[in-house]
Amino acid sequence: MNNEFDWIKSIAPTKHYHTSVKTGIGDDAAIYAVEQGYEQVIAVDTMVEGIHFKKETMPIKSIGYKALAVNLSDLAAMGATPLYFLVSVAFPKQGWSQEELSEIYHGMNQLADRWHVDLIGGDTVSTKEGLVITVTVVGHVEAGRHLLRSNAKEGDVLFITGKLGLSAFGLEKLLVEGLSVADDLSMRPFLKAHQEPEPDLAAGQLLAQCGQRVSLNDVSDGVAHEAKEIAEASGVNVVIDWEKLPICHEFTKYSLEKQEDWMLYGGEDFKLVGTVSSDKWSDLEQQFQDNQLPIYVIGAVEQGNGAVFLQRQGKRSLIEKSGYQHF
DSSP, X not given: XXXXXXXXXXXXXXXXXXXXXXXXXXXXSOEEOOOTTEEEEEEEEEEEBTTTBOTTTSOHHHHHHHHHHHHHHHHHTTTOEEEEEEEEEEEESSSOOXXXXXXXXXXXXXXXXXXXXXXXXXXXXXXXXXXXEXXXXXXXXXXXOOOBGGGOOTTEEXXXXXOOSHHHHHHHHHHHHGGGGGGSGGGHHHHHHHHSOOOOHHHHHHHHHSOSOEEEEEOSSOHHHHHHHHHHHHTEEEEEEGXXXXXXXXXXXXXXXXXXXXXXXXXXXXXXXXXXXXXXXXXXXXXHHHTTOOOEEEEEEEESSSOXXXXXXXXXXXXXXXXXXXX
């Protein structure tokens, strides 16, 4: 990077979607106004080269796109609307060019423009090896309407807002064949799910506004793991019904063990898993249909103390395997 200050100027936005931004990039800190009647929601995630992405499996633009998407997914799980984001990049002096870094920001901006999210600050430093991207997102939700993992109760139904396992399936193919797998048109949906996932913001906002008691989590580390977090936070047991899981037709060509790995433990689906009272399910399902959004019942909530079970063909087993673990 020739000049840090010229670089900052090159990525500074020329406009803001939100008039609440008072001071953005160009000063020591950003300033924005807080709207009365709303709660602020903040999330941060870090992506590390070699752990979360590799050049061999991710187009450069997609790295930036995904870095923002995973954060917006956290806001979706709270029922929030995104407003602003900040980006901190640790940029290695070897192996990456300034043009590639610009392409990463282009990927972030592509998604930010779609959801009208303003870039208001960040930091850029050098590192000896490996690109590290940390994104912080700020949103808001109407006061009292935020969604938590701890809202599940006995008698609820368990739901998911889309199909599972697409990202894990796509990644497996990429690790074997590299980016050339994109030449297979049938693989495009799976590569898209892994490289440029869509945060379920519309679904999250609908759930926040539906007027029902909803628990919610986004599927970043596998639906089994996220269901476990809901179960533990709420002090209940969760049962996942295998026969009710929406499955991609392509998966039926593979073994049951493979299907389980992708759908239950693969992670990075960034769909929303949650619960709602069984007597409110029909109303919620209708609201999703009216908004042309997918939602499926995949299980139930029972009395318990934080366990998750898999039910298949009338038999039930305790799920002990989890999704991705950082430590």
